[in-house]
Amino acid sequence: MSNGVLIIGAGPVGSITGLALAQAGIPVTVLEALAETPTAHRAATTHASTLDVLDTIGLSDEIVRQSIVARYFQYRYRRTNEIFAEFDFDRLAGETNHPYAVQLEQHKTVAIALEAAKAFPHFKLHRLHNAVELTQDGNGVRLVTETPDGAKHDWKGAYLVACDGGRSFARKVCGIDFPGFTYEERFMIVATLFDFEAADRFKYRNYIADSERWSSVFKIPGPDGKGMWRTLLPIMAGESDEECTTDKWIHERFAEILPYAKDTPIVHKNLYNVHQRVASSFSHGRVFLAGDSAHINNPLGGMGMNSGIQDGVNLARKIIQVTRGEADVSVFDRYDRQRRPLAQKYVQAQSIQNKETLQAKDPEAANKRFDELRKTAEDPVRHKAFLMNSSLVAMWRESEAIT
Numbered sequence: 001m002s003n004g005v006l007i008i009g010a011g012p013v014g015s016i017t018g019l020a021l022a023q024a025g026i027p028v029t030v031l032e033a034l035a036e037t038p039t040a041h042r043a044a045t046t047h048a049s050t051l052d053v054l055d056t057i058g059l060s061d062e063i064v065r066q067s068i069v070a071r072y073f074q075y076r077y078r079r080t081n082e083i084f085a086e087f088d089f090d091r092l093a094g095e096t097n098h099p100y101a102v103q104l105e106q107h108k109t110v111a112i113a114l115e116a117a118k119a120f121p122h123f124k125l126h127r128l129h130n131a132v133e134l135t136q137d138g139n140g141v142r143l144v145t146e147t148p149d150g151a152k153h154d155w156k157g158a159y160l161v162a163c164d165g166g167r168s169f170a171r172k173v174c175g176i177d178f179p180g181f182t183y184e185e186r187f188m189i190v191a192t193l194f195d196f197e198a199a200d201r202f203k204y205r206n207y208i209a210d211s212e213r214w215s216s217v218f219k220i221p222g223p224d225g226k227g228m229w230r231t232l233l234p235i236m237a238g239e240s241d242e243e244c245t246t247d248k249w250i251h252e253r254f255a256e257i258l259p260y261a262k263d264t265p266i267v268h269k270n271l272y273n274v275h276q277r278v279a280s281s282f283s284h285g286r287v288f289l290a291g292d293s294a295h296i297n298n299p300l301g302g303m304g305m306n307s308g309i310q311d312g313v314n315l316a317r318k319i320i321q322v323t324r325g326e327a328d329v330s331v332f333d334r335y336d337r338q339r340r341p342l343a344q345k346y347v348q349a350q351s352i353q354n355k356e357t358l359q360a361k362d363p364e365a366a367n368k369r370f371d372e373l374r375k376t377a378e379d380p381v382r383h384k385a386f387l388m389n390s391s392l393v394a395m396w397r398e399s400e401a402i403t
């Protein structure tokens with residue numbers, strides 16, 4: 001039996017978990033189905049808590065260097081264009097090494113982690129290996145992957161970390177439920193080069209509230225690092241993919257929500273289904289779930305990748321302790337205790353709340369929520385408490401305190 005760790009998936013969670021293990025001298029084999037990391041627009045925001053965690057494995061400096069630093073985020077009404085609440089991460093000074101969020105496309109975070117992992121010859125990444133069989137016994141795990149030529153390959157490890165995303169093959173093989181729900185609406189991500197900051201007081205992270213046509217607008221570095229803006233548009237049940245993916249439909253939505261950008265060329269677009277689900281267990285024997293294989297949520301608030309990276313680093317520390325004989329295997333139960341309930345308490349609760357705030361249908365309920373946010377932003381104590389939650393600093397601390 002190998003004392004190494006197998007990881008399925010070289011997304012942000014698999015790459016970073018693998019790096020953390022390799023830095024401790026543990027042999028790591030990452031099996032990834034795809035030839036390259038996809039560049040489709042997914043995570044862009046990395047929060048203070050995650051940067052603090054990434055400090056411990058030496059990744060934050062390069063991530064911050066390549067990112068756009070986003071000190072503020074704001075909420076506005078679509079109908080009046082009034083900015084009703086603005087939050088300033090600088091209020092977290094003293095609570096984190098990084099009192100800001102950073103904006104960086106997740107494929108660049110993956111590239112930074114994989115580049116750092118090259119320093120460790122015992123970190124091996126095998127692409128075009130699709131995991132197809134998984135078994136385990138008291139001594140270890142056995143994984144079979146299939147390559148495009150149809151050949152099967154056998155891998156053995158002491159443990160397996162399933163970082164294989166929301167449709168996780170490993171979660172299904174282990175028979176772990178994934179309860180929750182899928183929204184009727186889908187989300188369309190549209191990228192443009194239109195400069196929203198110059199056009200109308202936008203910060204680098206912005207939410208636009210409206211009962212029908214709510215939205216969010218974020219700045220990311222873009223392929224050349226010179227800046228690109230990403231807009232999220234909800235696609236209502238009944239609106240077809242064919243219709244919504246046309247530039248005409250997108251320009252009509254821009255005319256309603258962001259009129260100054262109504263004719264701007266569309267650089268990229270992508271349609272997503274959106275779910276809220278947490279696995280019923282984060283482990284099964286020697287197999288552990290981390291990241292989207294363990295929990296998925298809507299992207300409002302930017303928490304999926306962040307909490308996933310935090311799962312991965314937390315779990316890597318436990319595998320290191322057990323491998324070195326510094327802890328017994330009961331620490332693995334702590335992984336589930338530390339991460340699963342808090343995925344519900346923070347990530348699920350806040351992402352659902354964020355969506356409900358933006359799209360509140362009943363005008364009275366909407367006004368109440370907006371008023372609440374305005375008061376939160378105006379009150380220094382509540383402002384800071386709100387940021388502690390939305391940056392997941394509170395979640396990380398609470399999770400680490402669970403014995």
Ligand SMILES: Cc1cc2nc3c(=O)[nH]c(=O)nc-3n(C[C@H](O)[C@H](O)[C@H](O)COP(=O)(O)OP(=O)(O)OC[C@H]3O[C@@H](n4cnc5c(N)ncnc54)[C@H](O)[C@@H]3O)c2cc1C
Binds near residue numbers: 012
């Ligand atoms: C539009 C959008 C915006 C988002 N914005 C944010 C944000 O700002 N901040 C944030 O924190 N999160 C955000 N997220 C969520 C974030 O993208 C995910 O949480 C993150 O990608 C999870 O990383 P992961 O490594 O767990 O899974 P993934 O990124 O899904 O990676 C899984 C990997 O496993 C591989 N794989 C799957 N099955 C197999 C198999 N059988 N064999 C081998 N390999 C396999 C896949 O090819 C893939 O490379 C956003 C998501 C979307 C859709």
